[in-house]
Amino acid sequence: MGNLGELSPYEARDAADFVKALQQLKERSGLTYRELEKRAHRNGDVLARSTLADILRRTSLPRPDVLAAFVRACGDGQRVGAWLDARDRIAAGISAGPVTAPSPGPDSEGLTETQPRADVVTAARPRWSEGRTIALATSVVIVPLAVAAWGLLPGSSADPGTSAPADGWVTIRPARTPDLCLTDGRDRDGAYANAVAVQLPCSRATVPRTYLEPAGEGLYRIQWHHPQQGKGCLTVISAGPVRGLLEPRNDCVQATLFRLERATASGSRSYRIRPSNSSRCVGIVDDDTVAGAEATEERCTDAPDQQFVIRPA
Structure with a gap:
């Protein structure tokens, strides 16, 4: 069996490219249609040989349930x-495209006139959390991502002598993989229905847009603005199978506030993101550098995966 990890679904720019990636996934698995059908059955999935052959010869996107069964079987x-x-990004028309020029700030609806629009959205795309059931926990974990961004802003705890972008539209990038940006996606295990923060190629992460909102005393909220989901603020998940990951929640009042700290082992533009009421930091799950890896709250170590760069968008 080939190295499946080297095959990234995010390389596909349209439905035809995505189907080609699925064909490569099957080839690297070394399995026949019959073997894939049997494997799917053992996994508790339904994946008929005829269905599999049909999706691999078309140039349209497969249904989410069929796709999940196929990937597991491979x-x-x-x-x-x-x-x-x-798959969902391609279906929504937001998998590629240049970032439009940002406006001075978000409007009353949390969107801007120049914000990219995605007119077609599938039901399978992960939704944003309402944040009503664990509102108290939001103020504990959402901090990490914001902290990295906020350290670059005026009034933060970062070195006041460092030039920093004003609060507003930004991108938040892992310092060691600056071509990747923190944006919304799915956890790779598929254990959570809502969107979580992951690292994806910046050229394909134009939606949602990230906005740094000053909250006073050098603290900030990290806002995401999406054409359909509206405005959400990053929050650390405090319980469940994806505990420690970050998700956008529509209730920004209860969102965690962030503070930036200069990363001691990095250059002047790298910061680590920390919640204002926590001793932990934001990093990347398993210290991973691949597209799709999740951001998570973890013990502060000054490791490379806990260093972020904030750039004006």
Whole structure:
């Protein structure tokens, strides 16, 4: 069996490219249609040979349930969430395209006139959390991503002598993989229905847009603005199978506030993101550098995966 991890679903720019990636996934698995059907059955999925042959010869996107069953049968079950997210981005028309010029700030609806629009959205795309059931926990974990961004802003705890972009539209990038940006996606295990923060190629992460909102005393909220989901603020998940990951919640009042700290082992433009009421930091799950890896709250170590760069968008 080939190295499935080297095959990224995010390389596909349209439905035809995505189907080609699925064909490559089957080839690397080394399995026949009959063997894939049997594997799917053992996994508790339904994947008929005729259905599989049909989706691999078309140039349209497969249904989410069929896609998930196929990916698991091919032996790439740990990345089901990434395959589903890449599919949904193509279906929504937001998998590629340049970032439009940002306006001075978000309007009353949390969107801007120049914000990219995605007129077609599938029901499979992960939704944003309402944040009503664990509102108290939001103020504990959402901090990490914001902290990295906020350290670059005026009035933060970062070195006041460092030039910093004003609050507003930005991108938040892992310092060691600056071609990747923090944006919304799925957890790779497919264990959570809502969107979480992941790292994806910046050229394909134009939606949602990230906005840094000053909250006073050098603290900030990290806002995401989406044409359909509206405005959400990043929050650390405090319980469940994806505990520690970050998700956008529509209730920004209860969102965690962030503070930036200069990363001691990095250059002047790298910061680590920390919640204002926590001793932990934001990093990347398993110290991973691949597209689709999730951001998570973890013990502060000054490791490379806990260093972020904030750039004006």
